[in-house]
Amino acid sequence: MLTIRDVLSSLGGVPSLLNTPLPAFSQFIRLASKLRPAIVHQQVHHWTPSVAPQSLPDDVSRFLVGRLSIPKTSVDGLWEALKDGIWYDGPSLLGEDWVPLPECTPESARPRLSARMLFPPAQVCMNSECLGHGKLLRWKDDPKRITLFTFSEGVQDALAVQLQCYRCGTVYYPNYTAYQGIRRYYAGLPEFVQVSDHKYVERTVLEHFTMLSVLSWTSATNAAHIYHESLSQLKDAEREIARYRLRAEHTWDGFVILALLRDARDQSTVLEVPNGGEQKDRFTAAMRARNERIRRSGQPEYAHYCTRCVRRFDDDGEAAFIDCIVIDGVSIGRPCCGVRHCRGELHTPQDHWCLEHMDQANFCVVEGCRLPHRLRFRTCELHAAIEEHYDATGKGMFNLRTRLQRQRVSHPTDSITPAAPVDEEIEVEVEGGRVVYASGLGLAPAIATGTTAPSQDVSSTSSGPSFQSTADVPVPILCPEKEVTGNYTARGRFGRRHTHNEQTFVRPCAMITCRETFYGSETVPQVLDMLKKKHLIPGSRPRYAYFDNNCILFKHCDSLPGETIHLEMGLPVDVFHWKCKHKKTDEACSYHCNPLAFPELLGEDGKSSHFNSSAAEQTNVWFGGYHAIVREMSAVKYDFFLDEMILRKNEITRAKLEREGCRPGYRTELRFASTDVSS
Ligand SMILES: [Zn+2]
Ligand SMILES: [Zn+2]
Ligand SMILES: [Zn+2]
Ligand SMILES: [Zn+2]
Ligand SMILES: [Zn+2]
Structure with missing residues (x-):
């Protein structure tokens, strides 16, 4: 551990260093500690990362001269005097409370160094099959300009460094490595989670969002709002800048990645996802695997x-x-296939039918009716009155806003558009071809268990208990001749079915x-x-x-x-x-x-x-x-x-x-x- 005596004795050799202002001196120690990875990767490739290099690379010393406003001779002299202390005690010199100097606008369009930088945790190649295993990694291109969404310091510009092993080609990013199309996350939970190419959210922020969801049903959209209103510390002029915007897909991906990393840690594995393809699909397979495991093993x-x-x-x-x-x-x-009890997966949540039941789209939406629907309508000739009624009520009584108002449920969330129909199944009574009564069945009514009569499914089950056995309860098909003039009750599904x-x-x-x-x-x-x-x-x-x-x-x-x-x-x-x-x-x-x-x-x-x-x-x-x-x-x-x-x-x-x-x-x-x- 570096002591005052060490410092004084090493500085004593160069008397001019003793004129260094105290703030510049303390910032030198901290900035140099922070930039250790930037220093080590410029050494010869067989360098042992645990040994402090004799001198600072040019760009690092230039950067320190600019940031600390002291002459280059002082920077080099300070390094000479303090390098061992900085190298070995670096992490402890950067206390939790270290706040770097405010970021000045970088003069060059492609800055290489900054007081806020994210580095990969690896310094040497970790690929055990690589000839370069254990050898120092190199910077791959210039660092990327990124935005950090922090908990206590709001939105911050920063740089993210990517390293590469030139033997095996593995690229090391701050959160993961990429090798042969596989993105492999490092073990443990990172301090900043990458949620898009240029955006990283501090883990504390994501933990906070998750707790908001658990304790107060906060959606991803609202979490992003909350960040901007209460944590971002952005000035008015900065609020509309795109790179400072945290969007719902970012908070959602952050939530997913953190949950998957935590899960991998608890299962003693590492998280692997495809490196190519679209971000929205990247985690689907990993999520599916965890869903399946929890469903099977609890x-x-x-x-x-x-x-x-x-x-x-x-x-x-x-x-x-x-x-x-x-x-x-x-x-x-959630939305599911329109065929009762079908567990087939929808291609997108907007679909009405699973792949197997796609042909259902050709039929009239009245339950039990197998006639094709009229062109540009959802019902057949015989059931036109039902659709007219559905349209005539402006779908108003069937949309979520009305429903929630009626139930006096206040649930401010913009994860859904309140005016969207609740994907209605409506039940109508028809007399003489005219609808006399209609009610929506869309939002599953509160299941007052015990008061619900056992459904007909109970008696229709003959093959023993299984999810499949309850499927496709035959619905009596109404005789068309009777429908036209007679009185009947029918159900029409004008939107998607929900589980x-x-x-x-x-x-x-x-x-x-x-x-x-x-x-x-x-x-x-x-x-x-x-x-x-x-x-x-x-x-x-x-x-x-x-x-x-x-x-x-x-x-x-x-x-x-x-x-x-x-x-x-x-x-x-x-x-x-x-x-x-x-x-x-x-x-x-x-x-x-x-x-x-x-x-x-x-x-x-x-x-x-x-x-x-x-x-x-x-x-x-x-x-x-x-x-x-x-x-x-x-x-x-x-x-x-x-x-x-x-x-x-x-x-x-x-x-x-x-x-x-x-x-x-x-x-x-x-x-x-x-x-x-x-x-
Ligand atoms: Zn390698
Ligand atoms: Zn208990
Ligand atoms: Zn289906
Ligand atoms: Zn019909
Ligand atoms: Zn009873």
């Missing part, structure tokens, strides 16, 4: 337990533990363990299927599952030959729900789903429930808050975003449980097992 908190969701309930003196989850549906969704809801498994301590997208409707066979597939590891199934439709679920299981799950786990409905909504005369209700019939679940008073389901309810309310943000997302983005929100929310919940003394832990036998939830 969230990290899948193996969670704590004193709030596990109860010790001794039986005949033997220690026994019981746990439970709460099953519920949350009304959020029906997200089904969640939440523990009574608010930990979300699983999520699954339900298509078409929330049906009991789907819930049963999910319950099984999410708990394939022996012993992973909770002892109890609260679900408002448990009586239907119980009867459904009971009707399936060989089904035993309903005998192996308790399927109660919650106490409040049971009192208000269930028939006490029905056997399934009064016996199997009666929460009062399970002593392990009852509290001290013998009447209320031991497990508090309100935390789970709260969690689902929180989850539902994303409806507006995710409504226009593609399937890949949707899954990735929601998984990340749950992951971060669970981290917050876990910390809270820890603080409150609930001793959260992981069941090791589940934590490292991987389930295969194939479907």
Whole structure:
């Protein structure tokens, strides 16, 4: 470590150096420390990066002369005296609080040095197959002019250096290397994340955005707004300059990259994406891979337990533990194929049909009608009245703004255009060829589980529980002759279909363990299927599952030959729900789903429930808050975003449980097992 004595004795040799002004002296130490990478890469290629070079490269010394306003002899003299200290103690000389001098407008159009520079973390080639392995890298071209979006210093101009190994051709960028078309990120989390060719966002800023999304449903667009209004520190004249603008695609990409890097770190791998192609497609495969892994193996908190969701309930003196989850549906969704229950992926979120069902575009949009639609219309001759009605209402009653106003939901987000139709399915009653009543069905109505009658899908399922078996429930085709004059009810879908809801498994301590997208409707066979597939590891199934439709679920299981799950786990409905909504005369209700019939679940008073389901309810309310943000997302983005929100929310919940003394832990036998939830 450099001491004052060292400094004085080395400076003493050159008396003129003692006239150096103190600010220039301290800035010299810090700037030279900052520029170490710029110095080392100009040495001969077998130079050992840990040894301080004898003299400063010309451009660096010129730069220091300009910035510090001291003569070249002083700069060279200071280097001579201080180089070893700067070289070895460099990083510690640059404290967190070091603020470089304000950037002066670079005189040359292609500046090579600046007080704010991003360097690749590597100094020598790391490619183990390269002959130049361990040899010093060289600058590739001049550094790029970039913009930094920082947390505490606002928007800043800076330079980013790219290095190259001339043996193997690997290019080293500040965040990653590029070699043979693969962009490989460095391990760990970088201080600045590159979100476009010339823009880098400080990690703290991206962490802040992610927390805004978790805690207050902030969209990527709004995050970019927030940055400009409260963090950018831009003067009025600078606000419209394009390179100082942070846009929604930047905050979104930053969110994605940070989440992927964090994931790679937790999985002890490195993130690799294609280096070529368009930025918008770059991370799709990596996101898809994580989505798939979480769907199959669950969230990290899948193996969670704590004193709030596990109860010790001794039986005949033997220690026994019981746990439970709460099953519920949350009304959020994304565009999906218009064919009911089809899980085919849309090419873009604007499409109405998946690849397989493209031919559906030729038909009338009234459900069950197989006639071709009229030219430039969406309906056939027979159903013209329905389309006229839809158009005549100006689509007004069916657009999101009206809907939200009616529900008095204020949700300021510009991730969607509020006047856009909510992609309507409308239901009409027609009398004598005239529409007498119409209602929109677009926004999935809040799934008041327990009050919803079991859909016809339950009875139409014959091939056992599976997602596929509920698909394509035949819709009776109305007889055309009757339609023209008669009275009938019909549904027309004038926009895209959205997935029906997200089904969640939440523990009574608010930990979300699983999520699954339900298509078409929330049906009991789907819930049963999910319950099984999410708990394939022996012993992973909770002892109890609260679900408002448990009586239907119980009867459904009971009707399936060989089904035993309903005998192996308790399927109660919650106490409040049971009192208000269930028939006490029905056997399934009064016996199997009666929460009062399970002593392990009852509290001290013998009447209320031991497990508090309100935390789970709260969690689902929180989850539902994303409806507006995710409504226009593609399937890949949707899954990735929601998984990340749950992951971060669970981290917050876990910390809270820890603080409150609930001793959260992981069941090791589940934590490292991987389930295969194939479907
Ligand atoms: Zn190399
Ligand atoms: Zn818990
Ligand atoms: Zn389809
Ligand atoms: Zn028709
Ligand atoms: Zn019931």
